[in-house]
Amino acid sequence: MVVIDIETEDGQREALRRMQTIRSFDSKAGDLFADGELPGFVHLYVGEEAVGVGACSALEENDYITSTHRGHGHCIAKGLDPKQMMSELYGKSGGYCNGKGGSMHIADVDAGMLGANGIVGAGPPLATGAALTAQLKGEDKVALAFFGDGAVAQGQVHEAINIAATWNLPAIFVVENNQYGEATPVEKQHNVQNLSETAEAYNIPGFTVDGMDITAVYEAVKEARKRAADGQGPTFIEAETYRYHGHFEGDQQVYRTQEDVDIWKDRDAIETFKTRLIDAGVITEDEYDEMKAEIDEEIEDAVAEAKEAPYPDPSEAYEDMFSATVPEISQFSSQMRADGGRGRTDGGEDQ
């Protein structure tokens, strides 16, 4: 199931499964990173699961999303395969980007996932562009940009919203206010009470919702999607949430206390939703435990598969720059290879 119909019991179970998949995937990624298994940086989505899954549950299969540096959750919420994601985290062949993107750049355009992004604020203009394509082609598609509270301080975000609003594009802007822009609290980065006040400047609807409540996020995005698809333009939604981990793995988090974290963990989105589904008779505690065990096994399998997968052939480093053949790349790479010619540039035929 790629698209979740959260208004059905099957859909609710799937939504819970996907939130738990994000939690298990990212918890595992954090452990692997701590063990020195994963190269690069890892930014985890743990704690914010209700936003990604709630928002994507309100979208149709062909809709687009743009993501952030904290993108694993968005990928899973949009229906991407955790196995291919884990391979990408390992930099292995068979990963979504064949090892060229890593954790921060997973993309699957065919699945409507226009890319996790290492640049804060770069996603909203891309979503505006995807929404422009939908408008120009007359397609029933919308584009949703996920971005963080830190990105709301960036100019290109406001430019993108202004363009989408002015052109009445089918776009949805979802701020994940996880309370910190890197290590600086949101209060020190913005002079407004709610980031959704941003919407007023562009004369579009703006809402602040509880980002720990999947239903609240879903309802807001569902309404926004309806407006967008009906030609009524973009909506700005702020989802108040919290990241349980640091900005990046290894972050000592000197800027907050465990008590601060625990206050939010008391409202954990997965626990809340699980309890609600148990109370409604949609799932039992045992069924949930079974589901979680399955997911954990699936993630372990993904790790095992990723570990077993081969690294890309080094020569692949010189592929994928252009769709066309560019002579420079093959010429320079052959001159630079470690076959005795590294760093040497050959003289020409006229020698």
Place this chain on the structure above:
Amino acid sequence: MSTDTASGTGPADTKEMTFREAIRLALREELERDENVFVMGEDVGKFGGVYEVTGDLVEQFGEERLRDTPISEAGFMGAGVGAAATGTRPVVEIMFSDFIGVCSEQIINQMAKNRYMFGGKTEMPITVRTTEGGGSGAASQHSGTLHTWFAHFPGVMAVAPGTPAAAKGLLKSAIRSNDPVIFFENKEIYGQTGEVPLDEDFTLPIGEASVEREGEDVTVVATQRMVGESLELAEELEGQVSVEVIDPRSLYPLDTDTLVESVKKTGRLVIADESPLSYGTHAEIGMRVMENAFFSLDAPIQRVGVADVHIPFSPVLEDEVLPHASDVEAAINRIV
């Protein structure tokens, strides 16, 4: 290259037109040919472009496809990238190349990197048109020549034609290409005329240089405005020095073979490009010739460009720093 060569099947009709008109013709033909093509930028619609390049296209194609943007380069450049990634072929106009500074994030980290970073699973069929060059008293923030920056930056094709025919053929190739192309137009030659093929399938491959004039004694590799000026100079010097003039037309990819073949014949090279001299287009062309034709060189390579200063306002100062045919002549005289 992904682009077609000139088909040769159509009538060989040409028409004399300006550089500006050649670009407008290329846009018109591609907008007609492919409904996924659209143009956006500041004042490109009803106003017709600040240099009147888009002209009356809005009357034929409407405001949806000749789309005036807010003055927000980062926003609409990013929208162009997002649109290209999702199935359209945007032509994004940045009024002056100096303004690329405002939106360089979307060019550098999104447009240029997405295809590679995503393992080749994204296509990026976007063309960025922008103006370059001094000579109109516009001072530093409207006169820069930035093509070296983007010819250097991996993931972007950089095209800078010197004649109206090249402008038409290469812009059509850029729009049809699935790769990001930045198309640099020197605004001082918008009014320059030349014979332009009328064939709607006339395209030129990106990455192919043009020998505009054959000669025996010295090769002048000239770009943009320097092409016409060098051709006139070559005519004037006829009988004294035989000058071969080559327009590389595309700076990345660069047609090394044509440049090298020419230098192997003439033994001497002058590179004339209106950009700062340090670490630039001149150095790249010179180095490629050095690597491939070192033993054919009979004299040191000469560079004609801008002496690492910005373009000043006062006409006297501006004229001082811009390269002219007289500088090319002096360079030739130093080595012939």
